[in-house]
Amino acid sequence: xxxxxxxxxxxxxxxxxxxxxxxxxxxxxxxxxxxxxxxxxxxxxxxxxxxxxxxxxxxxxxxxxxxxxxxxxxxxxxxxxxxxxxxxxxxxxxxxxxxxxxxxxxxxxxxxxxxxxxxxxxxxxxxxxxxxxxxxxxxxxxxxxxxxxxxxxxxxxxxxxxxxxxxxxxxxxxxxxxxxxxxxxxxxxxxxxxxxxxxxxxxxxxxxxxxxxxxxxxxxxxxxxxxxxxxxxxxxxxxxxxxxxxxxxxxxxxxxxxxxxxxxxxxxxxxxxxxxxxxxxxxxxxxxxxxxxxxxxxxxxxxxxxxxxxxxxxxxxx
Amino acid sequence: xxxxxxxxxxxxxxxxxxxxxxxxxxxxxxxxxxxxxxxxxxxxxxxxxxxxxxxxxxxxxxxxxxxxxxxxxxxxxxxxxxxxxxxxxxxxxxxxxxxxxxxxxxxxxxxxxxxxxx
Numbered sequence: 001x002x003x004x005x006x007x008x009x010x011x012x013x014x015x016x017x018x019x020x021x022x023x024x025x026x027x028x029x030x031x032x033x034x035x036x037x038x039x040x041x042x043x044x045x046x047x048x049x050x051x052x053x054x055x056x057x058x059x060x061x062x063x064x065x066x067x068x069x070x071x072x073x074x075x076x077x078x079x080x081x082x083x084x085x086x087x088x089x090x091x092x093x094x095x096x097x098x099x100x101x102x103x104x105x106x107x108x109x110x111x112x113x114x115x116x117x118x119x120x121x122x123x124x125x126x127x128x129x130x131x132x133x134x135x136x137x138x139x140x141x142x143x144x145x146x147x148x149x150x151x152x153x154x155x156x157x158x159x160x161x162x163x164x165x166x167x168x169x170x171x172x173x174x175x176x177x178x179x180x181x182x183x184x185x186x187x188x189x190x191x192x193x194x195x196x197x198x199x200x201x202x203x204x205x206x207x208x209x210x211x212x213x214x215x216x217x218x219x220x221x222x223x224x225x226x227x228x229x230x231x232x233x234x235x236x237x238x239x240x241x242x243x244x245x246x247x248x249x250x251x252x253x254x255x256x257x258x259x260x261x262x263x264x265x266x267x268x269x270x271x272x273x274x275x276x277x278x279x280x281x282x283x284x285x286x287x288x289x290x291x292x293x294x295x296x297x298x299x300x301x302x303x304x305x306x307x308x309x310x311x312x313x314x315x316x317x318x
Numbered sequence: 319x320x321x322x323x324x325x326x327x328x329x330x331x332x333x334x335x336x337x338x339x340x341x342x343x344x345x346x347x348x349x350x351x352x353x354x355x356x357x358x359x360x361x362x363x364x365x366x367x368x369x370x371x372x373x374x375x376x377x378x379x380x381x382x383x384x385x386x387x388x389x390x391x392x393x394x395x396x397x398x399x400x401x402x403x404x405x406x407x408x409x410x411x412x413x414x415x416x417x418x419x420x421x422x423x424x425x426x427x428x429x430x431x432x433x434x435x436x
Contacts, residue, residue: 083336154392
């Protein structure tokens with residue numbers, strides 16, 4: 001009986017997580033098309049549903065009906081495993097994100113480390129896709145992706161150390177509860193900016209979308225993927241956007257804290273505001289060159305993050 | 319284990335879901351073979367049939383090495399950051415010493431042009 005209950009609970013949670021991820025990705029694609037359209041003085045999708053709301057549902061269903069093309073020259077194991085590996089961390093990270101005081105599936109005391117451990121797997125799937133495709137464009141995209149994520153992982157990790165020093169815990173709920181009165185973005189504004197820029201690079205969003213720069217290297221690491229395998233990469237990319245924005249909300253913007261509205265509403269409002277910022281940046285800045293990208297990462301963000309850490313240490317000691 | 323058992327269960331579920339997606343597309347999608355379609359994509363010209371084994375500049379190797387150094391440093395910093403407030407000034411000076419030792423190396427690499435991408 002107990003066993004059955006546990007199984008039922010796990011099944012329910014899995015259904016919630018997978019349902020939310022799917023709906024979130026479909027909504028974000030629609031939102032991105034609408035935001036880009038408004039910025040470029042167009043209308044965007046208008047035909048399917050109210051203001052094209054169901055356009056992305058139609059697109060998703062269409063993707064299921066598309067032929068899976070598996071080229072002959074591929075390296076089979078990495079090529080076939082890469083889309084699955086791309087899905088893997090994004091779904092697992094969802095388990096620990098608290099969207100309300102009691103609305104989480106797992107409450108780990110090493111939540112922050114857990115999230116970074118799994119999100120680091122994303123670059124592995126990019127490299128496997130690029131290497132396995134055995135195509136020069138894919139390989140170039142993969143190598144760019146690896147170099148980029150190596151450069152931006154460190155400022156990302158260093159920037160949140162200040163927050164952890166202030167509240168003295170790695171538990172995501174504990175971090176949010178420490179921000180009852182003041183959001184950490186006020187204590188750590190520099191860290192927030194570094195974190196935000198690094199997450200743009202980590203999720204391969206413009207202006208850091210070099211691994212899939214479509215005007216230079218076709219589609220980068222997923223050139224050879226079609227149909228549902230391509231959809232898996234897409235799904236994981238948009239879920240990753242949600243995850244990093246949720247993390248920024250938890251670490252810097254006070255998580256679910258806010259007046260009047262219920263907790264999950266506040267949380268989702270903050271997350272979608274950050275995602276809107278990411279889209280806004282995408283359609284405002286042109287893509288930067290690889291040398292500019294590396295310079296920004298190694299020569300500006302890492303020293304700045306270290307300075308931020310030093311200042312936080314001194315202030316906490318006084 | 320304890321805390322982490324659910325991870326294995328959900329990991330299995332992810333695998334299951336991706337497999338279901340692949341099976342569904344197998345049911346709905348057409349499959350027509352043609353020799354040209356399965357060639358490596360190459361903007362309309364004949365693709366190289368040999369494996370893609372071009373070499374890459376040493377820069378990537380250097381960046382990876384530097385990343386390793388800094389990543390280990392971050393691994394040290396995380397547990398330190400959790401308890402830094404409790405231990406106080408001793409923790410601060412201890413870590414400052416460690417960081418200075420590391421930053422000397424960083425400055426050396428910077429000076430030698432290891433971070434310049436050209």
